[in-house]
Amino acid sequence: MKGAWRVSDIRSAEAALMATLPPGTLMKRAAAGLTKRVVSLLTDRFGGVYGRRVLLLVGAGDNGGDTLLAGAALARRGAAVSALRLADRVHEEGWALLLAAGGRSVAAVPRTVDVVLDGIVGIGAKGGLRANAAAAVKSVRQARAGDRARPAVVAVDVPSGVSVDTGAVEGDAVRADVTVTFGAYKPALLVGPAAVHAGIVELVDIGLRPYLTGTAALRVPERVDVAAWWPRTGPQDDKYRRGVVGLATGSADYPGAAVLGVAGALAGPTGYVRYAGSAAQAIRDRFPTVVCAERVGDAGRVQAWVCGSGLGTDGRAQAELRAVLAAPVPVCLDADALNLLVDGSLAGQLRDRRAPTVVTPHDREFARLAGADPGPDRVESALQLAARMNAVVLLKGDRTVVATPGGFAYANPTGSAALATAGTGDVLAGLLGSLLAAGLAAELAAMAAAYVHGLAGRRAAADGPPNALHVAEALRETLSNVIIKS
Ligand SMILES: NC(=O)C1=CN([C@@H]2O[C@H](COP(=O)(O)OP(=O)(O)OC[C@H]3O[C@@H](n4cnc5c(N)ncnc54)[C@H](O)[C@@H]3O)[C@@H](O)[C@H]2O)[C@@H](O)CC1
Numbered sequence: 001m002k003g004a005w006r007v008s009d010i011r012s013a014e015a016a017l018m019a020t021l022p023p024g025t026l027m028k029r030a031a032a033g034l035t036k037r038v039v040s041l042l043t044d045r046f047g048g049v050y051g052r053r054v055l056l057l058v059g060a061g062d063n064g065g066d067t068l069l070a071g072a073a074l075a076r077r078g079a080a081v082s083a084l085r086l087a088d089r090v091h092e093e094g095w096a097l098l099l100a101a102g103g104r105s106v107a108a109v110p111r112t113v114d115v116v117l118d119g120i121v122g123i124g125a126k127g128g129l130r131a132n133a134a135a136a137v138k139s140v141r142q143a144r145a146g147d148r149a150r151p152a153v154v155a156v157d158v159p160s161g162v163s164v165d166t167g168a169v170e171g172d173a174v175r176a177d178v179t180v181t182f183g184a185y186k187p188a189l190l191v192g193p194a195a196v197h198a199g200i201v202e203l204v205d206i207g208l209r210p211y212l213t214g215t216a217a218l219r220v221p222e223r224v225d226v227a228a229w230w231p232r233t234g235p236q237d238d239k240y241r242r243g244v245v246g247l248a249t250g251s252a253d254y255p256g257a258a259v260l261g262v263a264g265a266l267a268g269p270t271g272y273v274r275y276a277g278s279a280a281q282a283i284r285d286r287f288p289t290v291v292c293a294e295r296v297g298d299a300g301r302v303q304a305w306v307c308g309s310g311l312g313t314d315g316r317a318q319a320e321l322r323a324v325l326a327a328p329v330p331v332c333l334d335a336d337a338l339n340l341l342v343d344g345s346l347a348g349q350l351r352d353r354r355a356p357t358v359v360t361p362h363d364r365e366f367a368r369l370a371g372a373d374p375g376p377d378r379v380e381s382a383l384q385l386a387a388r389m390n391a392v393v394l395l396k397g398d399r400t401v402v403a404t405p406g407g408f409a410y411a412n413p414t415g416s417a418a419l420a421t422a423g424t425g426d427v428l429a430g431l432l433g434s435l436l437a438a439g440l441a442a443e444l445a446a447m448a449a450a451y452v453h454g455l456a457g458r459r460a461a462a463d464g465p466p467n468a469l470h471v472a473e474a475l476r477e478t479l480s481n482v483i484i485k486s
């Protein structure tokens with residue numbers, strides 16, 4: 001699992017590490033890692049380093065210093081390196097090294113450039129890009145619009161212009177193909193719109209990790225983590241021992257929501273799926289293995305409930321939600337179940353639950369539940385709602401956030417724009433419910449479901465614009481490739 005640390009934690013770790021080393025060592029390590037990555041990018045995309053045109057965007061701080069040192073190293077290897085100073089003062093030693101290596105100063109973004117290194121600002125950023133930097137970034141973007149391959153953009157440590165601790169992007173910001181980051185991931189590289197600006201993120205080890213003593217602000221699971229969490233069937237298992245998941249979803253008006261949720265649940269690790277609700281006939285017709293009842297109270301025992309999508313908000317829906325909340329098992333609440341929570345009449349029942357609750361809002365549902373939009377700091381907003389509701393919050397988005405009432409946050413790296421289509425959330429809730437019923441801890445179930453669902457979205461999108469059924473259908477193959485064969 002990757003961890004991302006806030007700027008204050010990184011600063012403390014850097015100070016502790018620097019105290020053990022000769023001055024300048026960390027910048028040399030950072031620049032060496034950056035140079036290596038730019039060399040491989042120039043080689044892969046443009047056939048080599050010699051004669052390639054490299055532009056450095058140089059700000060006032062050490063982020064500019066890293067960039068100048070890497071620029072000098074590239075110039076020594078024969079690249080044609082130019083540097084655009086965006087501040088009155090820049091890192092003096094780096095500037096001298098660049099000039100000594102044959103680099104030159106330019107007053108504007110040159111017409112043709114192969115690679116741009118963004119060294120405008122790093123973790124010392126305050127506020128958005130200043131006017132001169134914003135103008136340079138715009139020129140680079142315009143050059144790129146004329147030639148899709150050129151210039152490639154490499155962000156140094158973070159893409160300049162993003163909010164490093166939150167992942168918000170409130171003004172202009174660099175859009176990088178690759179971000180080479182030093183010592184540790186920062187939240188902006190993994191969550192929020194900034195993560196998209198970062199492109200492919202590569203971590204250069206500068207020896208910082210042992211000095212990062214605080215808790216990671218954010219964790220990001222990798223495939224091996226999800227594979228390790230995924231419940232496996234053993235020789236002692238039968239259909240009940242694998243867990244039974246119940247879905248109280250759909251209605252006569254919205255049977256589709258129930259169908260999609262059940263499809264998601266059937267792809268999960270449980271051996272048995274029960275359905276309770278007035279879309280029972282649609283479920284029987286489509287999924288003969290699912291055992292159906294009209295009401296939650298008649299459904300029999302389950303080890304987790306999924307409730308909400310397509311349920312409606314009438315008296316019957318409310319009674320069903322009450323019955324689900326009263327069950328002493330983990331519960332995943334989505335869509336109409338969230339709408340039914342908004343007036344607060346079920347708040348007491350929710351807070352008193354002993355078994356875990358997971359809620360899966362998108363931004364509008366989040367705003368109704370929390371009383372305000374998630375805002376620029378999606379992680380912090382999700383953590384606050386999780387604490388208030390005593391529930392795990394899965395806040396949907398390009399990088400879905402999972403936050404626990406105990407203060408831990410995760411971000412999903414597999415998001416796909418393909419999932420922004422009706423009904424995919426129903427599939428996600430069903431899969432998540434199956435993981436809960438199989439006994440996985442609520443936050444891991446939420447993370448694992450989001451991870452696999454994201455990959456299934458990408459898989460489905462490979463064959464053309466997918467709908468939610470395509471995503472559900474892609475779950476089995478995704479699981480087989482990614483989880484079970486690992
Ligand atoms: N501190 C360390 O030990 C290391 C730092 N490294 C690099 O140093 C960077 C941090 O360096 P600094 O602390 O000097 O800070 P930065 O280089 O991130 O920027 C601070 C400077 O930029 C200016 N600035 C702030 N906000 C701006 C904005 N929005 N637009 C334009 N200019 C702005 C400030 O006036 C200040 O002079 C890291 O991101 C990393 O690239 C690496 O060399 C590794 C080691």
Ligand SMILES: [K+]
Binds near residue numbers: 118120122155157160
């Ligand atoms: K930067």
